[in-house]
Amino acid sequence: MQIAGKLVLVTGGTDGIGRQIALQLQALGAEVIVTxxxxxxxxxxxxxxxxxISADLTRPDGVEAVLRGLSERSIDILVNNAGMGTDHDFRVGxxxxxxDERTIWLNLHAPIRLITALMTALQTRPEAMIVNVTSGLAIAPSAGSPVYCATKAALRSYTQSLRAQLKGTRIHVLEALPPLVDTAMTTTRSGRKLPPQECARQIVAAMRANANEANVGMVRVLAAVNQxxxxxxxxIMIGF
Known part of the structure; x- marks a missing residue:
């Protein structure tokens, strides 16, 4: 995809992976809106x-805030990046x-509702793209974060079905699967973390290449093993 001249909406674009995606798309000549x-x-x-656009996508009215913020502007690229985790481990408490409800809303309901609300406008663009950021944990879950894993696996399944529905149309569907990335959400996690700049670089490269999936960093290995x-x-993953 040609990035220059495109109008892009990046949810969760003020920090972490989303901010780096926004900065890199801007550097390529895109006009970027962040939530x-x-x-x-x-x-x-x-x-x-x-x-x-100020919007809390952990709540139903957050989607409405985004749509109001867009007003009559028709975006070319939707990047559903906003996400969060939640402690859901009965071994701890x-x-x-x-x-849990906020996580499910942000990670799953909000992307689906934004896609649904913006689909008609996206279909009018000469070239459009939907990017859903899931996780390596969408391939295989960890024991300690079942709700997060479940939402990302559900979004992965939705993305695959959506891609099949939109095959042959002007809208390309890309799923980005990051590994553990050094962001505010992972400050309490140990282990090797990918810098958000590098994660974003690989996702943006996949966008430019019209790839179906961006298996970022070590997720490439996980995806190969899963095959x-x-x-x-x-x-391997259940112990994380």
Missing amino acids: GRNPDRLARARGDGFAV LPDVAD VAPWLARR
Whole structure:
């Protein structure tokens, strides 16, 4: 895909992977709109030259806020990047049901609702793209974060079905599967973390190449293992 001249919406684009995707697309000549919740990060995004929409996508009214913020503007690329995790480990304690609901809304309902609301406009563009950011954990889950894994696996399944529906149309569908990335969400996690700049670079490269999947970093290895031995991929990942 030619990035220059495109109007892009990046959810969760004020920090982490989303911010780096926004910066790299901007550097390639795109006009970028980002969504976020934190006022300081939204102010920084304005300073970076992005249009901003304040929206809490962990709630149903967050999607409406994004649509109002877009007004009559027709985007060319939708990047569903916003995501969160939640503690849901009975070995530690009872989960917080409200946190689970926010995670499910942000990771699954919000992308589906945005795609549905923006589909008609995307179909009018000469060239369009939907990018859904899932996770390597969408391939094989970990024991410690079942709700996060379930939402990402569900979004992966939705993305694959959506790609089949839109085959032969002007809308290309890309799934990006990051590994553990060094962001605010993973500050308490140990282990090797990919810098968000490198994660974004690989995702943007996949966008430019019209790839169907961007298996980022070590997810390439996981995806290869899963192709030949899904049981082994599950065994490797369940302990994380």
